Amino acid sequence: MIRIVIENLLLFLTPTLIYSAYVLVRRRSEGNTAPILSDAPLLWLLAAGALMMVSTLIIFGSTTGWQPGEAYQPPVYKDGKVQPGQSVR
DSSP: OHHHHHHHHHHHHHHHHHHHHHHHHHHHHHTOOOOTTTTOOHHHHHHHHHHHHHHHHHHHHHHSSOOTTOEEEOOEEETTEEEOOEEEO
16 A cells, blocks of 8 residues: 555655756756755646546556456465466456
């Protein structure tokens, strides 16, 4: 569960992190030491992050998984070998 929260949080913050890195590199090359996020378009960055997060959840939610009525049989250790998990009807 914590992995899912961390992944979504990273997707949400990705535009802000990319913008911050770009501004940091650009300002250092110019010799400017002003705060990075002082004039950042935070509303647009957060909206872009929310759009990325929601679209990823929708895409993965609609393209992964099995057919309705199928069940998952977990991997089994049998005769010294691990048999992979599979779907069963």
